[in-house]
Amino acid sequence: MESMARMAGPYGRMFVFHFLALLLLCSSLRADRVLDGDLASARQGLEQLSHAFRAAYQQVQPAVVLITTTRQGTSVHGLLPPFHPSLPEDEEFGGLGSGVVVSPDGYILSNYHVIEAADSILVTLADRRTFSAAVVGFDPLIDIALLKIDADDLPTVQLGDADDLQIGDWVLAIGHPLGKGITLTQGIVSALGRQAQIIEDEYGIESFIQTDAAINMGNSGGPLLNLRGEVIGINTALSTPTGYYIGYGLAVPINLAQEAMDDILVHGRVVRGYLGVHMGEVTQELIRELDLDLKRPRGVYIDAVESASPAARGGLRDGDIILTVDGHPVDRANQVQTLIYGLDPEDQVRLALLRDGVRQHLEITLGEREEDRLLARGQERLDQLGLGVEALSGERARTLGFTARVAEELGFEPGEKGIVVVRVDPDGPTADLGIEVDDVITDIDQQQITTMPQLARLLSELEVGESALFWLWRPGQGIDMRVLEIPE
Secondary structure: OHHHHHHHHHHHHHHHHHHHHHHHHHHHHHHHHHHHHHHHHHHHHHHHHHHHHHHHHHHHHHHEEEEEEEOOOOOOOOOOOOOOOOOOOOOOOOEEEEEEEOOOOOEEEEOHHHHOOOOEEEEEOOOOOEEEEEEEEEEOOOOEEEEEEOOOOOOOOEEOOHHHOOOOOEEEEEEOHHHOOOEEEEEEEEEEEEOOOOOOOOOOOOOEEEEOOOOOOOOOOOEEEOOOOEEEEEEEEEOOOOOOOOOOEEEEEHHHHHHHHHHHHHHOOOOOOEOOEEEEEOOHHHHHHHOOOOOOOOOEEEEEEOOOOHHHHOOOOOOOEEEEEOOEEOOOHHHHHHHHHOOOOOOEEEEEEEEOOEEEEEEEEOEOOHHHHHHHHHHHHHHHHOEEEEEOOHHHHHHHOOOHHHHHHOOOOOOOOOEEEEEEOOOOOOHHHOOOOOOEEEEEOOEEOOOHHHHHHHHHOOOOOOEEEEEEEEOOOEEEEEEEEOOO
16 A cells, blocks of 8 residues: 555555545444444343233233231231222231232132231232132241132133243242232342241241342232243242342242142142251361361251151161252252152152262152141041131131130130131031031130141040040030040
8 A cells, every 4th residue: 555655646645545534434334333233132132021021921910919818906007009999997907918820710829928827818819809718728838828719710820840940040020019019020030949047947948049039028929930921939038137128039939839739739738758857068167077078068968867757767877968869969958858848758769878988879768747647637537527627717706706805714815716617517426416617616625725736636646436525615605515536
């Protein structure tokens, strides 16, 4: 180019200058076109994401419900959202939550803590119809409850697979936070298998999906969705010292919730496998302290094996380190719990473990927790007696005249109400003894009855042919007594 300019003199230099300017202009135009193309492509991608959010919301929103509960001694005024039907002036209020319809005939998944100790439960659908709900079953160990309303042809959701989730996946939360009406928030999966120490039961199973989608009070029980609009979790809690959203929320994986729901529908209760061990994390400090033959922390350390448990019978020992459960690598206790939860009593589980530095394999037949077994046997005894019972709600107590004064005279502590008969089999043994619907069971063999688990445990101890003394309170008549015998 310089030789051409020298050969052409000043005209050549001018030619070169204009030529270079033209090249720069063309380059600038191409850059602008590339930049415009990038912006258009980015905008199109964001619009597609927004479309996915809208489509998921529109698909699921009709099946998301508001749950309001009443408990004795709490005022309702000012706490319900504007669209909620008015409650009677003397109605008492306990809390707000959300739920999701999983069958056209009115089954609804929610959290156990949403309906725990509720005197009554109201469900408001997306079309603003309101129904009383009954508790079909629950599992406090994973904070899941299954409710039922008397309705048909309801919109439902599609359940997904939480095992497909990966950290960084987009998720959406829908519910009724703070009673402000149905709300959609978005975020990503920020952690999987998270423990948060919010389930107080020592057997509680915490393996939460953690998300930065905003979750507040009232979201509990609502669905967490993937971009296909499938439910992959039940929103359960927010991790915060203030009680309000400050960064992330927690959801029960839908696989765990569905396992509980299926058991409740098939067996009337949750049936879960039981191993019988106390576990801890393998840390660098533990490796040094116990001089374990490990180069890095891995597996789950067995602190203790319960006597006469399936683990003890299967040969598991204190100090063993579980490496895999049915081929799935495990590094945290909640991973072991989650895998066992998906199995039933009498199922066999294969464990790979380290014992004194040597890799071994065990095959253990799972059992059932004693408490679960007793509760199931207690329910069997109620069926044999031909009785259906439930905890006496505040609403029903008022209807029957079972006042706080009556409860006190019968020896109940404040807030305790006993168990009420809601069904009597006309062909069962109790019908001939004159037991009626609305009778309140106050004592069995001089032990006061205040909760369903207590009743079930007492009944579970009765053998066929054995009798028990039932004390009953009847509206308008007071206390009566019946001797009931467990039939074959």
